[in-house]
Amino acid sequence: xxxxxxxxxxxxxxxxxxxxxxxxxxxxxxxxxxxxxxxxxxxxxxxxxxxxxxxxxxxxxxxxxxxxxxxxxxxxxxxxxxxxxxxxxxxxxxxxxxxxxxxxxxxxxxxxxxxxxxxxxxxxxxxxxxxxxxxxxxxxxxxxxxxxxxxxxxxxxxxxxxxxxxxxxxxxxxxxxxxxxxxxxxxxxxxxxxxxxxxxxxxxxxxxxxxxxxxxxxxxxxxxxxxxxxxxxxxxxxxxxxxxxxxxxxxxxxxxxxxxxxxxxxxxxxxxxxxxxxxxxxxxx
Ligand code: P6P
Numbered sequence: 001x002x003x004x005x006x007x008x009x010x011x012x013x014x015x016x017x018x019x020x021x022x023x024x025x026x027x028x029x030x031x032x033x034x035x036x037x038x039x040x041x042x043x044x045x046x047x048x049x050x051x052x053x054x055x056x057x058x059x060x061x062x063x064x065x066x067x068x069x070x071x072x073x074x075x076x077x078x079x080x081x082x083x084x085x086x087x088x089x090x091x092x093x094x095x096x097x098x099x100x101x102x103x104x105x106x107x108x109x110x111x112x113x114x115x116x117x118x119x120x121x122x123x124x125x126x127x128x129x130x131x132x133x134x135x136x137x138x139x140x141x142x143x144x145x146x147x148x149x150x151x152x153x154x155x156x157x158x159x160x161x162x163x164x165x166x167x168x169x170x171x172x173x174x175x176x177x178x179x180x181x182x183x184x185x186x187x188x189x190x191x192x193x194x195x196x197x198x199x200x201x202x203x204x205x206x207x208x209x210x211x212x213x214x215x216x217x218x219x220x221x222x223x224x225x226x227x228x229x230x231x232x233x234x235x236x237x238x239x240x241x242x243x244x245x246x247x248x249x250x251x252x253x254x255x256x257x258x259x260x261x262x263x264x265x266x267x268x269x270x271x272x273x274x275x276x277x278x279x280x281x282x283x284x285x
Contacts, residue, residue, distance in 0.1 A: 004060025004080055005105055005119050005135070011054040012084075012103045013131050013153045016123045017146040019047045019087070019101060023125070027093050034068045035264045036229065043093055044068055047086035047101060055082050065110045065263060067232045072110055072263065080118070081106045085232040088122070089200020098126045100202030104236035111231050111263050114256030120236035122202050132160065132209070134236075134243040139209075162246045163212035166273045170197035170204040172217035172227065182218050185283035189214065189276070201228065205237055205271060209244055214272030214280070219251060225266040230258060234267045247277040251284045 002010065026043035034040050048068045056064050062078035065071075067085045082105055089099035101123040108116040121133040129144040131153060139160035142153045169189050171178075178186065193214075196207040204215045217228045228234055238248030238255035248255040249270045258267055270280055 004058060004078070007058050008055060008061065008080065008082060008103070008105055009119060009121060009133060009135075010153075011058060012051070012101065012121065012123065013142070013144050014151045015047075015050050015054055016101065016125075016129055016131065016144050017151055018050055019043075019123070020125050020129055022046045022050075023093060035070045036067065036266075040068055041087070041090045041093060044087045044090050048084070051084050051086055051101070051103075055084075063110060065231065067229055067264070079107055081108065081110045081112065083110050083231045083236075085229070088202050088233065089198075092198070092200045092203075097198055097200065098124060098203035098206075099200045100124045102202065102232060102236050104231065104239075111260035111265070112235075113260055114230075114235035114238055114254075114258065117235060117239045117256070120239040122205075122236070122240070124202055124206055126203070126206075130156075132206070132240060134240040137243055139240055139244045160209060160244050162209055162241070162244050162273060164273070166193055166212040166214065166276055168196040168207050168211050168213035169193040169272075170195065170207065170213075170215045172197070172201075173220045173223075177220040177222045179219060179221060179284075181284050182216075185280055188279075188283075201233060201237065201269075205241070208246075208272050209241065212273055214270065214276040216270040216280070217268070218270065219268040223266070226268040227266060228269045230255070230260060230265050230267040231263060234258070234269045237269065237271055241271040245274075246272055247274045249277050249281055252281065 085102040141157040
């Protein structure tokens, strides 16, 4: 039998076509908000329910946490703790743009530091459904397809590596809410790179991994810790980008070193080419 982490990855990949198929007809907002105070689409809840059911059924998964749920769901036994953003960028559904599913597999109870990640991945619902996975220091990309024999995951890149020469950038938050030092850094980057910002972190980070560059949802004057959540977005994306040869930062240190203190804590997220992250940290020092 495949090891537990492989079965977790298999479950997420096998659920992806069902999440994608479920997008149609689930574009309306729910009445409840998620623990971060954000509106949820029916599609968010559908993806969350599928993933919880499939992942907690795996022997070895001790708990499941999601951006859409107040608390961690315990199964009572196992070595691995799975955190998901079931549908990252779901607000893009109404405008029919890309979004993704993020999965983080920790070997410590959640909330956990990124250094406890044993695997991180994202499914990108783009023109093609792909699955990017970081595990044991390497990043692979697979195409996920539903066939007559079930869901097929075909590796198309065995060693995903960020190109040395950066090309694109994407920065979240409103310009008037950026801190002055961050804005000064942006003005430099604007003269060097091309803007690629689509409102779903997974789509924007995918551009950075493919072409080289930097993505950030920074600290804002209106929200000191930015918008993105450490457990469900910051840690897994940092793990993937660092395994692909890049760097991450909360403005001072790798996101993987950030000490967690609560499940839905937010963190400023900056990921991309090492040289750009180092320039950013110098600009914010
Ligand atoms: P804004 C999507 O809601 C998300 O959590 C990330 O995927 C994305 O990077 C960010 O929020 C977009 O936020 O403020 O640009 O709408």
